[in-house]
Amino acid sequence: SQRTILVATVSGLVTSRCPSFSCSPFNDRPMCRICHEGSSQEDLLSPCECTGTLGTIHRSCLEHWLSSSNTSYCELCHFRFAVERKPRPLVEWLRNPGPQHEKRTLFGDMVCFLFITPLATISGWLCLRGAVDHLHFSSRLEAVGLIALTVALFTIYLFWTLVSFRYHCRLYNEWRRTNQRVILLVPKSVSVPSNQQSLLGLHSVKRNSKETIV
Numbered sequence: 001s002q003r004t005i006l007v008a009t010v011s012g013l014v015t016s017r018c019p020s021f022s023c024s025p026f027n028d029r030p031m032c033r034i035c036h037e038g039s040s041q042e043d044l045l046s047p048c049e050c051t052g053t054l055g056t057i058h059r060s061c062l063e064h065w066l067s068s069s070n071t072s073y074c075e076l077c078h079f080r081f082a083v084e085r086k087p088r089p090l091v092e093w094l095r096n097p098g099p100q101h102e103k104r105t106l107f108g109d110m111v112c113f114l115f116i117t118p119l120a121t122i123s124g125w126l127c128l129r130g131a132v133d134h135l136h137f138s139s140r141l142e143a144v145g146l147i148a149l150t151v152a153l154f155t156i157y158l159f160w161t162l163v164s165f166r167y168h169c170r171l172y173n174e175w176r177r178t179n180q181r182v183i184l185l186v187p188k189s190v191s192v193p194s195n196q197q198s199l200l201g202l203h204s205v206k207r208n209s210k211e212t213i214v
């Protein structure tokens with residue numbers, strides 16, 4: 001809004017000094033309101049009800065903004081864009097699951113799982129074999145003790161796996177919800193042709209200068 005006021009003030013000054021609108025710098029080059037670049041790299045769109053310098057935007061800039069802000073409407077005029085949201089693949093999350101600490105936790109838990117699974121399996125198998133041997137030599141107490149140990153080992157292993165899995169599932173679902181690929185469903189005709197852009201610029205100067213007077 002500070003920028004809007006500045007633009008309004010500057011354009012007000014320009015229009016009050018110039019007899020015609022031709023010398024206003026805002027007429028010459030319409031730019032994207034997010035990256036402030038012109039239409040040389042990518043066509044500018046005017047997809048919402050905003051006009052003037054705030055009315056033009058690149059498709060990619062808008063899609064990126066809608067994706068990162070997790071909204072589907074213009075933050076200024078509250079126009080609701082027609083968008084299609086596509087969830088990103090799981091591989092992308094595994095590669096970059098978010099903040100640094102989440103990345104570390106996911107990596108650590110995956111390494112732990114890969115180490116603990118064979119370890120738990122081997123220990124369980126050895127315990128059971130020991131129990132069978134003890135039963136064979138009719139020392140029941142040791143056999144029962146070893147079976148109890150195996151059960152305890154597997155309970156702890158399953159509990160840890162379940163808790164970690166649920167934790168990462170929750171993080172993944174949250175990531176999936178907030179990191180969707182946004183595709184703007186704007187027909188090509190909405191894209192602003194160059195002669196109309198200068199008219200839009202003119203309109204904004206008029207509008208802004210009116211705002212300055214008020």
Ligand SMILES: [Zn+2]
Nearest residue numbers: 032035058061
């Ligand atoms: Zn842009």
Ligand SMILES: [Zn+2]
Nearest residue numbers: 048050074077
């Ligand atoms: Zn708008």
